Amino acid sequence: MFDRLRPLAPYLKRYWPSLAWGSVSTILYNVIKVMIPLVIGHAIDDMQHGLTESKVMHHGLRLLGIAVLSAVFLYTTRQVTIGASREIEFDLRNDLFANLERQPASFYHTHRTGDIMARTTNDLSAVRQLLGPAIMYSANTIVFTVAALPFMYRISPRLTFIAFVPLPMASVIVQVFGNRIHRRFERIQAMFSDISAKAQENFAGARLIRAFAQEEAEIEKFEIANREYIGRSLHLVRLMAMLWPTLEFMLGISLMITLLVGGHEVVSHQISVGQFTSFNVYMVQLTFPMIAVGWVVNLFQRGTASIVRIDELLKQVPAIQDGPEAVASAGPVKGGIEFRGLTFAYGDGPDVLKDVDLTVPAGTSLAVVGPTGSGKSTLVGLIARLHDAKPGMVLIDDAPIREYPLATLREGIGFVPQETFLFSTTIHQNIAFGVPDATVEQVKVAAGIAHIRTEIEEFPKGFETMVGERGVTLSGGQKQRTSIARAVLRDPSILILDDALASVDTYTEEQILGGLRHVMQGRTTVLISHRISTARNADQIAVLDAGRVVELGTHDQLLAMNGPYAELFEKQRLEEELAVTR
Numbered sequence: 001m002f003d004r005l006r007p008l009a010p011y012l013k014r015y016w017p018s019l020a021w022g023s024v025s026t027i028l029y030n031v032i033k034v035m036i037p038l039v040i041g042h043a044i045d046d047m048q049h050g051l052t053e054s055k056v057m058h059h060g061l062r063l064l065g066i067a068v069l070s071a072v073f074l075y076t077t078r079q080v081t082i083g084a085s086r087e088i089e090f091d092l093r094n095d096l097f098a099n100l101e102r103q104p105a106s107f108y109h110t111h112r113t114g115d116i117m118a119r120t121t122n123d124l125s126a127v128r129q130l131l132g133p134a135i136m137y138s139a140n141t142i143v144f145t146v147a148a149l150p151f152m153y154r155i156s157p158r159l160t161f162i163a164f165v166p167l168p169m170a171s172v173i174v175q176v177f178g179n180r181i182h183r184r185f186e187r188i189q190a191m192f193s194d195i196s197a198k199a200q201e202n203f204a205g206a207r208l209i210r211a212f213a214q215e216e217a218e219i220e221k222f223e224i225a226n227r228e229y230i231g232r233s234l235h236l237v238r239l240m241a242m243l244w245p246t247l248e249f250m251l252g253i254s255l256m257i258t259l260l261v262g263g264h265e266v267v268s269h270q271i272s273v274g275q276f277t278s279f280n281v282y283m284v285q286l287t288f289p290m291i292a293v294g295w296v297v298n299l300f301q302r303g304t305a306s307i308v309r310i311d312e313l314l315k316q317v318p319a320i321q322d323g324p325e326a327v328a329s330a331g332p333v334k335g336g337i338e339f340r341g342l343t344f345a346y347g348d349g350p351d352v353l354k355d356v357d358l359t360v361p362a363g364t365s366l367a368v369v370g371p372t373g374s375g376k377s378t379l380v381g382l383i384a385r386l387h388d389a390k391p392g393m394v395l396i397d398d399a400p401i402r403e404y405p406l407a408t409l410r411e412g413i414g415f416v417p418q419e420t421f422l423f424s425t426t427i428h429q430n431i432a433f434g435v436p437d438a439t440v441e442q443v444k445v446a447a448g449i450a451h452i453r454t455e456i457e458e459f460p461k462g463f464e465t466m467v468g469e470r471g472v473t474l475s476g477g478q479k480q481r482t483s484i485a486r487a488v489l490r491d492p493s494i495l496i497l498d499d500a501l502a503s504v505d506t507y508t509e510e511q512i513l514g515g516l517r518h519v520m521q522g523r524t525t526v527l528i529s530h531r532i533s534t535a536r537n538a539d540q541i542a543v544l545d546a547g548r549v550v551e552l553g554t555h556d557q558l559l560a561m562n563g564p565y566a567e568l569f570e571k572q573r574l575e576e577e578l579a580v581t582r
């Protein structure tokens, strides 16, 4: 079990002063608590040998002193230990978030959001319980038992031995139960992740579910998963319900043995009534710490299961990060892009791009057209290192792309992805994302270039309008243009538009392209499109088909080739004519 706790070592080390102080408080608290039975024992013995008012007062004051001191140390124990567990929880949560934030997009394709959320909430809370209450209660039990044993032994070695006989049995029971609890808890946590993931997907895909009238079916599926979860939880509850009474029963037997054997020792004058009473008070004082062992074991089992799940996320090394070849002084990016004999596959999958040779001089534009699935998004994703090509296949300003630190590379790129994403905040904040010190005027200018400024200003709150869950829902085209404004505001050397004009009409498209042409003078633009109208003015147009560049040239050159581009152009021209005559 301790092996599994190893990931916590650096955190425990960081807070060792608190933990050390917590340990000192725990020891002092328990040492003081051990005095209570002794004082009571003395008081009872005094009753048999002429009790006076002053003696009563004396014992009373001693008990009061003990109560005050133990209260103080109990307070510091709880405050320091639970406080440290909260600090560690804080650090762990930050580290988890930071590591998740550095993961490439592919990580989120292979890990479900709900599962990640469950690990960062439920599992984290289980780890905190282990670090706080579990450690505190087990330390209390151990220290109190160690402190009380010599006193109990001094009263009667035989009685101590006999009273403690059932306890090893109790620990065996706890161990057996503990293993089962651990296994069941692991299954419960895994199921909880499943349920969270299911709920998250349902909320995110709410529109689709309504559109396909799948509410009832989804509710039913959720209910099945939920029933399974509760079934497994009840299994655990049953186990726990058996553990506690078993432990209490063992302690009851201990008390009974104490009464039988101790009573006999009192009758035969081996120990006094006061000593017998002290012994009993010790046994009662030990009851809760012993019962707590069962609960603590449960917390330990849960916590260790959870730390393993959290550690899996913490250990996840971002697949794309600065390597040894990154040159700290590289950059800033000027905008020259080259794909040299580029062949690329996702993981062990088939080649998605094959032998791509393309050069985009800084300050020029490249349009990429081609059928769906031909590799267009993959190609532009390689420029921002959203996925990594083999070394030497992608060059920026004639240097291998990996020589640029990721931050420098991405600072020089404005990326408008195919699927736009807006945060639940104001339109201003959404556009200024990545440029936190952008002025209101700069945001407005960027919105103007993306041809969305007037529409935003028509909202009652203008650029301060909230988007998403807490505000307005923008149309697909409005979202795309907000996303373009966001990329333009970064003042990038390379602007990448991945089918970013698909949701706007041809008139708006023309206006945006006109604005961009002006802004992007001297900078590099790469745009993906299904429409010839978007691509036709680019300095170069590459036609991709099944991962290969099948045609490359200007609009006029490609038309003259009479190949797939000319075919596409003709098809779209006819479609436009039909739309006009209809």
Ligand SMILES: Nc1ncnc2c1ncn2[C@@H]1O[C@H](COP(=O)(O)OP(=O)(O)OP(=O)(O)O)[C@@H](O)[C@H]1O
Pocket: 106, 109, 346, 349, 352, 370, 371, 372, 373, 374, 375, 376, 377, 378, 379, 418
């Ligand atoms: N993350 C990924 N993991 C594995 N395969 C992927 C991944 N992303 C894309 N692919 C595969 O790579 C191929 C090219 O996809 P890509 O998105 O680059 O095409 P595209 O030309 O941009 O298509 P579209 O015009 O439909 O957006 C497709 O076969 C796709 O299934």
